[in-house]
Amino acid sequence: GPKVLQIPSHQIIDMGQMVTLNCDPVSNHLYFYWYKQILGQQMEFLVNFYNGKVMEKSKLFKDQFSVERPDGSYFTLKIQPTALEDSAVYFCASSFDRNAEQFFGPGTRLTVL
Amino acid sequence: QQQVRQSPQSLTVWEGETAILNCSYEDSTFDYFPWYHQFPGESPALLIAIRPVSNKKEDGRFTIFFNKREKKFSLHIADSQPGDSATYFCAASALNAGGSNAKLTFGKGTKLSVKS
Numbered sequence: 001g002p003k004v005l006q007i008p009s010h011q012i013i014d015m016g017q018m019v020t021l022n023c024d025p026v027s028n029h030l031y032f033y034w035y036k037q038i039l040g041q042q043m044e045f046l047v048n049f050y051n052g053k054v055m056e057k058s059k060l061f062k063d064q065f066s067v068e069r070p071d072g073s074y075f076t077l078k079i080q081p082t083a084l085e086d087s088a089v090y091f092c093a094s095s096f097d098r099n100a101e102q103f104f105g106p107g108t109r110l111t112v113l
Numbered sequence: 114q115q116q117v118r119q120s121p122q123s124l125t126v127w128e129g130e131t132a133i134l135n136c137s138y139e140d141s142t143f144d145y146f147p148w149y150h151q152f153p154g155e156s157p158a159l160l161i162a163i164r165p166v167s168n169k170k171e172d173g174r175f176t177i178f179f180n181k182r183e184k185k186f187s188l189h190i191a192d193s194q195p196g197d198s199a200t201y202f203c204a205a206s207a208l209n210a211g212g213s214n215a216k217l218t219f220g221k222g223t224k225l226s227v228k229s
Binding site for chain 1: 117119145157162202219
């Protein structure tokens with residue numbers, strides 16, 4: 001089936017540094033999402049993105065977070081600067097339209113030291 | 114506030130038994146209820162989903178039972194197989210409540226082990 005790829009699978013950085021998480025969504029999908037999962041907790045919605053714009057974001061999407069998809073390339077989540085509480089697995093998802101199935105990537109495990 | 118509650122946290126059944134995973138929700142605007150499963154090291158993948166126009170949805174060995182009045186829905190896995198061992202997440206979304214994109218609200222997951 002359609003696959004969403006995420007790069008890297010694991011990232012370890014020092015607190016205060018910048019990190020960019022990359023997502024390669026399904027090729028004809030138009031809607032993109034980021035979810036955050038802290039160990040032992042549920043996946044929580046961060047943000048969704050359509051037509052070059054953030055459509056909705058949760059309270060977890062702090063000012064230090066930003067998303068973009070320049071020129072149809074990777075859909076990225078940037079955190080600058082990072083904090084200890086940003087340590088989590090970040091899942092990217094994409095869908096063809098807002099009512100369609102969301103396809104998830106395998107996640108990027110971010111460890112902030 | 115946890116909007117989607119899932120139980121049990123873990124479940125062990127014998128091969129051939131029916132596994133029952135439960136979820137409840139609070140938000141009355143939710144109108145789409147998918148179940149995802151995730152094998153270790155892999156992406157969460159959609160297993161089956163229901164909309165509240167019906168109270169039951171079947172797909173092979175997998176059945177969702179939906180109770181709108183009690184705001185509960187469950188996943189029944191009949192004739193469980195060792196290959197069904199995975200973590201199962203229920204979720205909910207408000208597709209018709211407006212907004213441009215339908216965010217999913219997830220439960221915490223149930224780790225299912227099927228023993229042979």
